[in-house]
Amino acid sequence: MEQGAAPTEDHEDLKAKGLSRDAVGLLGGTVIGISTVAPAYSLTATLGPTVSEAGLRMPGIFLAGFVPMLLVAFAYRELNKELPDCGTSFAWSVKAFGPVIGWMCGWGLLMASIVVLSNLAGVATEFLYLFLGEVTGSPDVTELNDNKAIHILTTLAFIATATWISYRGITLTEWLQSVLVGLQLVVLALFIGMAISTSGEAEGSLNFSWSWFDPFGVESFTAFTAGVTLSIFIYWGWDTCLTINEESTGSERTPGRAALLSIVVIVCTYLLVAAAAQMYAGIGTTGIGLGNPETADNVFAALAHPVMGSGPGVLLFVAVLTSAAASLQTTFIPVARTALAMSAYKALPTTFAAVHPRFKTPARATVAAAVVTGSFYTLMTLVSEDVLLDTVFSLGLMISFYYGITAFACVWYFRRRLRRSPGNLLLKGLLPGLGGLMLTGVFLRTLRDTWEPSYGSGSSVAGIGSVFVIGVGLLLLGAMVMLLIRRHNPEFFRGEVLHRSTPPLIMED
Template identity: 90%
Template sequence: MKKGAPQGNDREDLKAKGLSRDTVGLLGGTVIGISTVAPAYSLTATLGPTVGEAGLRMPGIFLAGFVPMLLVAFAYRELNKVMPDCGTSFAWSAKAFGPKTGWMCGWGMLMASIVVLSNLAGVATEFFYLFLGEVTGSPDVTELNDNKAVHIPTTLAFIAVATWISYRGITLTEWLQSVLVGLQLVVLALFIVMAISTSGEAEGALGFSWSWLDPFGVDSFTAFTAGVTLSIFIYWGWDTCLTVNEESTGSERTPGRAALLSIVVIVCTYLLVAVAAQMYAGVGTQGTGLGNPETADNVFAALADPVMGSGLGVLLFVAVLTSAAASLQTTFIPVARTALAMSAYKALPSTFAAVHPRFRTPARATVAAAVVTGTFYTLMTLVSENVLLDTVFALGLMISFYYGITAFSCVWFFRHQLRHSPGSLLIKGLMPGLGGLMLTGVFLRTLRDTWEPSYGSGSSVAGIGSVFVIGVGLLLLGAAIMLLMRRHSPEFFRGEVLHHTTPPLVVDD
């Protein structure tokens, strides 16, 4: 046997959840990862805000945000090899650091998914009415999106449809996502070609400069961390590949490979779109400029017709609509399977451990996620008109939290193996450790910056920035629920269900 290979005791207490087996392959996992990231939706929501923070260095900020994602992806891959459990971050961090850390890590992932689901549903609704308005030529139809009495029920309808598809099984999900991901990548490729080829004709157009790819030219460290937080948000979702590990062929290796492939495709797409958009529109604060605050939360709505013409511009609306709708559906995968795993290990009420006998999906967890998402979005929309932007910033806070814990879990779990080969030291130690440190730095700096009301949309609660209130409030809510669950289910918190272990070394015979 290889020196440093883990024995079976690190997965002796992992439980089969009743999910379908050998259903998702490498291509299917990659498609699901890309779909959850939702490149078209993520770009239209973050190009403007990132330019607002980083200016011409926006492509470089996207590149900077990719680095910790890549490093953390190696942590996911290595942990999945020895513990292919659909609870992923929750299960791995509980095995590495104990039940309390595992619970909070799982909670961070659940809340990140809920926040993303609410944003995705809102964007799907917005582009649904933009698409209808473009097709009918009626501004009144487009303006229906601004009517909360229409907008909220439409959003809830999108959530209901996505829930139904997720409820029906992973095979239907995989087939549908292949179509929708292919559509949005083709449209984005068309946008890139047309934006670059016509950039010389547009007002505010810029010639390409390699300096755009240098993230360290940003004016301040606050702007840098804000931009990186946004870019972390646009990469979030690739780890969905890992949450279907129990349903994948080659569960120990295929999901990790799919995750790495997903983020490589995503970073290439983002850099090309960012450069093309900046060459065409520039970073001005007027008209189609990417720095225009009036179009910052929906850049593609402003660029669709100017770049692609009235005939093809509607395709960009369709791409974002399908991107948001597709990601809305696939994002139910990690939240439902994390809740399923937490319930199976008695960290959440046992009701969420139920798997549909025919579809082999976490049925109750999926429905519960839909109810929480719909309630969260409705309340936030009624309370704040700036809910989309502020939850995006708060999302970066939660992603940094649970990704960072997962990265450190890899280092700690494999700590006794690191000195036995340069490869182990690099892949299981240095790279995940560096990724974890980077995300911890972003998390701490963002905590400090978001305290100020000027961060994000500028709204506040009792003088405290609403981004801080949303992000920290959700984490504190998790800590309170954890205390309740500790009284209700002491077995998990005593380490009797999911043991705190480290894989031993096995020396060559």
């Protein structure tokens, strides 16, 4: 397929969407992938909850969560070589399994992105006021975050700013992200070095042990799956590299390489930070211990000053703030481009297929994503004080859902080629299939566990855990929306727009 994802004779139903061509290279794609994952934000939000589930094996759980992500990354790479379409999981699962499964896969990606966007905006707001409080030396400024009206308005301002940047084009996004990703990786490296070098000075500090990296030492299978669900969340976002395939140089290969490179950088960062934090703070349930429930949703806020001091410690606040803000902006990429593709193939109202004539971005889809994100966050903040933690846990369901479908789509789509060579069998079959099975196991076990109100924050709706209600409720909402669209716009669901197909055997890899 030519650069810019122009359709070929074998895939003539794929459509070029009018996005910018050859705008992002390997480095830019890798930076965008890392930015969407938001390592500083993801770590501060999940170090505590993961310790509460896995204890000393927290680094091992991060490693366990990396395995299915790596396996699924091979599926994304192989499918992108064949079908470089910005609809990614949606388009590929339609090709493999047909319109219904494909539509639900796309919906899972959209909802995961919306939930992440809302959380990112909320964390950016929290760390903005933490930073301003540190700079001004005024606790009153920090406490502004506790005022719901101010918190919501500030969060909506972050969403509006990120929307404006995304609206203006992928080139501006790439330049901005290079600066912000570099900043947070440098600060995290500084944190790692200082935490390790001063670990013996803190109360509750621990000596390093390789046993921490063994995930099978977790006390129960429920705790293991809960930890893996959290770790899946903290890796989510690397596939953004693939949603900009139509805007990348070498659209068939560059995005896949960027995805693999970004996920390797991320796992190395996570393991180093996890080990360093555990060495310094331990896993106690009081003070700076990582198991302290009062600091579980924002570990870096508790560790910044003890580890780095009052001066450099502010940099950790800045790193999380820029991490959340940067990821907020890049997370608009997958949701807007997936909506663009679904609209272009008439799986959503065609109004979202509009591309800005000057900026070459999915303008209407980007604005629509912002409106839905702002509304969702406002509603959930007013309804539940525990919205951040429960939506993080519910994300594991949605991410496992659509990543798992994508992995199986790779196996099924290439099924006729698997016996052509050992490489095909491994990269197009065994590795993606194993990743899909692992994610299916996590999805099913999490469904069972989240039914209980004790899962996540402990809140419930009619006796059912709120994590289950959020995750499953959003997927069921998608099924209802699909039926409504199918009734009013049936061409896509009859297979008349994007066809289910199998690649011919004569094609060479």
